[in-house]
Amino acid sequence: MTLSPPQPPPSSSPRHAAIQELRRGTQLAELLRQQVELIPEPNRRHAAVVNVGQISMAMESSLSILQSEMEHPFVSEVMAAPTAYSDGGTSRRRNGPVTCTRKVRHRRGRAGAELPIKEILTEAPENDRFHWRKYGEKNILYAEYPRLYYKCAYSDDHKCPAKKYVQQQSNSYPPLFLVTLINEHTCDTLFRDNEPSSSSSGSQVLDFTKASLSPPLMAAASELKKDEEDGISVSMHRYSYSYDEY
DNA sequence: GAAATTTGACCAAG
DNA sequence: CTTGGTCAAATTTC
Structure with a gap:
């Protein structure tokens, strides 16, 4: 498998550039998967394959989100939020993690x-x-x-x-x-x-x-x-x- | 000394 | 049997 050369995004929005980067990342993950499958110990190999698979899935879902937003620009804004995460259910915040x-x-x-x-x-x-x-x-x-x-x-x-x-x-x-x-x-x-x-440390x-x-x-x-x-x-x-x- | 953590034993499910 | 989840005594931290 050969990687596509890092191409300058043509006439691109930042979103186009992000999609290009994600595609490259997907290719790299596939390359990594092939390397990881050469690990001799079965346990470590399996764990590594699972991790690489999760990386691929994460990038593919990001890709599909971005691409669907290109087609339907007003559907579900994806926010890059700080790392607070929603609590046990009293708030319904969905952004971030x-x-x-x-x-x-x-x-x-x-x-x-x-x-x-x-x-x-x-x-x-x-x-x-x-x-x-x-x-x-x-x-x-x-x-x-x-x-x-x-x-x-x-x-x-x-x-x-x-x-x-x-x-x-x-x-x-x-x-x-x-x-x-x-x-x-x-x-x-x-x-x-x-x-x-208390103001500073709280609980x-x-x-x-x-x-x-x-x-x-x-x-x-x-x-x-x-x-x-x-x-x-x-x-x-x-x-x-x-x-x-x- | 109280509170929190560590860690091996134990238990239920498959 | 193996595995993930929990317990609880021992240990550590404050």
Whole structure:
């Protein structure tokens, strides 16, 4: 397979240029897939193929979005939003990270029971204003990074059923995390307004600068080429910025 | 000393 | 049996 040479977009709008770049990216991903299939160890090969496939899918869906907008310019504006992500359901913001909802069958409990879940791809999995407590961590088959399990810190006090799973998807910078939210926060609607929100820190939620960072994530964070505290506090500022913007 | 995290054991489903 | 999700004692952090 040969790559088309990087052509200057002809008589182009920025959108045309973006489409051209996405097409190039798709070709590169295909090239990468062919290389990745030469990895000898089956597990690593499969994981890599899956990741490359996701990259291809992401670019193809971006392509189709852009192309459909060319045909129907007023349908569904796609916004490049900061990395705040929508909460457990009290707001309906859809811009920014990729979100989708579906029902999932739980492995425990009544057979066939389904739970409301929402999946979000974000680079700031800790910043959603809720207070989470980590209760587990698991290596997932064919996944490069472990999945971290959190439940609402008020799950005991107020029987709040909200949970979330966080799994790093890539070691790029910024690293992307797949966040799976399960159940709505009941503590949120009941107690949010009573929180004494101090102006600066407010309610601190997951702190990924501490030991809860899994080693690969730490590696990604330290790629900032600064000493750890500075590098991370910079990104934390960015997160709290999007938090305020909420 | 309280609160949060880590981590291996345990459990249910397939 | 394997796998993903949860529990809970031990450990760490504040």
